[in-house]
Amino acid sequence: MNASRRTWLGKASATLLLGSGLGITRPLLAQTPRPAAAGARVVLLGQSVPLTGSANEIGNAFAAGSRLAVSDFNTRNAATGLQLKLLQLDDGYDAARATTNARTLLGANKADMLFGFVGTASSEAGAKVATQQGSLLFAPFAASDTLRGPEHPNVFHVRPGMIDEALKIVRQCATVGQQRIALVGDDDAMGRAGLAAVQQAVTELKLPPLVASALVPAGADKLDAALKTVQQQTPQAIVLVSLSGTTASAIRKLRKSGYTGNFMAFSIVGIDPLYAELGKDIGGIVISQVVPSPRPSAIPIVKEYLAAVDNSDQTASYEGLEGFIAAKAAGEAVRRAGRGFNTPTLQRTMTAMTDYDVGGFRINLRPGLRDNVRSIDLISISADGRVLR
Secondary structure, eight states: OOHHHHHHHHHHTTTOOOOOOOOOOSOEEESOOOOOOTTOEEEEEEEEEOSSSTTHHHHHHHHHHHHHHHHHHHHHTGGGTEEEEEEEEEOTTOHHHHHHHHHHHHTTSOOSEEEOOBSHHHHHHHHHHHHHTTOOEEOOBSOOGGGGSTTOTTEEOSSOOHHHHHHHHHHHHHHTTOOOEEEEEESSHHHHHHHHHHHHHHHHTTOOOOSEEEEEOTTSSOHHHHHHHHHTTOOSEEEEESOHHHHHHHHHHHHHTTOOSEEEEOGGGOHHHHHHHHGGGGTTOEEEESSOOSSSOSOHHHHHHHHHHHTSSOOOOHHHHHHHHHHHHHHHHHHHHOTTOOHHHHHHHHHTOSSEESSSOEEOSOOTTOOSSSOOEEEEEOTTSOEEO
């Protein structure tokens, strides 16, 4: 953890602790199962995740939370002979590497399923390989809503869809009288998926069309021109669909130019890396969140996660909690399917888990494009790092 984050975490300790920053760069076998009796079933979860690259803080936090849940599952199930093994390969937030990793995990490593791919393009790559090889993809992070259709019955989502987040964000804008909405995002699979979701939300809520939208290619130095075009349309709120780098740069440039409207961001931005980029300039930004706050609370899954964090070298974060919930849900599906499961029986088990209480927090593994089970929060961050609702 760097000094600036450590300082901020000290300030924010009464409200929320964020981040993990593990910096892992090698293939990782997470929590090797405990020795079990003869006839034990060891289930291999194969994960491609950005442990390096532009999304590494999100990837490391999600991966670390997943490892904690796998370790907990193995401890609880040591006597039953059912154990999990989590193999994590770095893809650097690159879809081509994620494709290679997926093939390696299902081929050479004989993974029982793909798990927790991070990033829209990487998740699409993992889903394609899983389909080709007759396997499953479980709990992709930031997947496009196109992976939620009936043509992808082997993809199971722990987080809500982008449309669910978009509806929450756009409805909030409308509630406070902001109907002139614009969007700025990365020109990649994630940005395009976010734009489609926001446009759909605006239509469903019968609001005026977006006054402007701009998807900016990475490293093309076109952000200034894009923001100028957007600002000319005098939006009251700007929705940001990008990683922390583009998001922070856009916010700084717009504020410097005199823009005083609101900023809304999807959960995929990552609070911790965004704070690292913006510091006190993060004040007032509204961010959607798809899991409960990882601060001390009475919610059982949060208490369970924080207890696991206390016995590790990790720091609590939204992404870490999401990884913990995802791996816990995968373990529950495996437990329900039984030691003798195969891919079809595991798929049927997951399909039936439409209202799973993971510990005071409900998830729906087969939601289609609407999900009334899962809750989405809108939070804002004060200049001193406090999380506000």
